[in-house]
Amino acid sequence: MKKDVLITCAVTGGADTTGKNPNIPVSAEDIARDVADVAAAGATMVHLHVRDPETGLESWDTERFVEVVNRIRDQGTDIIINLTTAIGVLVSFDLQNPSRLNPDKTRFWGPEQRLQHIEAAKPDVCSLDMPIMNYNDTPYCNLPQHVEIMAKALQRMGVKPEIECFDIGDLWRTQAFIKQGVFDAPPLIQLCMGIPYGVPATTRGLVAMADMLPQDCVWGAFGIGAQQMPMVAQSVLMGGNVRVGLEDNLYIEKGVPATNAQLVERAVEIIEKMGSNVSSVGNARESLNLPAAV
DSSP states (O other): OOSEEOEEEEOSOSSSOTTTOTTSOOSHHHHHHHHHHHHHHTOSEEEEOEEOTTTOSEEOOHHHHHHHHHHHHHTTOOOEEEEOOOOSEEOOBOTTSTTSBOTTTOEEOOHHHHTHHHHHHOOSEEEEEOOEEEETTEEEEOOHHHHHHHHHHHHHHTOEEEEEESSHHHHHHHHHHHHTTOSOSSOEEEEEESOTTSOOSSHHHHHHHHTTOOTTOEEEEEEOGGGHHHHHHHHHHTTOEEEESTTTOOEEETTEEOOHHHHHHHHHHHHHHTTOEEOOHHHHHHHHTOOOOO
């Protein structure tokens, strides 16, 4: 069982969920305020998307990412900042002519476009998704060549990738990239559980994923919806870190909207009752080989 557990809070996400929970932060100011709250509650890292304040929908405006990162740093919050790159990977085929894409439903970007906001905002960490999979009913395509180009660009930028794996084959590919020197040591791996149609958020699902982890990696796992807290306990028991937050789960109990701080507090409670400790930001930076805060 892991003794020093890193808690990531995925603060806002990109799904159209603001109408389901009024506590989802939308503006840069609100996101930064939530980051301060979850840091005080025990979070070690925050995983961030940004939203359009007028619509509440996900935004990919580089300036919004820069504003959020600057606000967090300017307010003096001691936390590891992790930005998403999970955009430009959805494709839709013309079913009458499958050799062609449906331009109205396809958003497929090259590596440079997916990393524009990372180069501008200079976070500590950014997500790097591995799968080519059916995401609900939409092909979700992270081309291996694109992943490799992005990983090498992140090495040049000095930003650590959080390698997000949704199925066992993603870990197989990760191991191959590690052998090729694409990921610096120690690789940071996030096991994404329960996302249709990847690995289900079950004990057996997590065991199967954990059995494919490369040696000497730093890893964690999360489940979505009602499986968020059970997966916290399961990941800690198996030696992993954890992730909670409103991106993955909107409720603190059935029908009761959560705040990000409440979800972090619940994770802290589970971790400590299992006999483990919550990692400090300094210890987490050391374990991930990250430089000191900017």
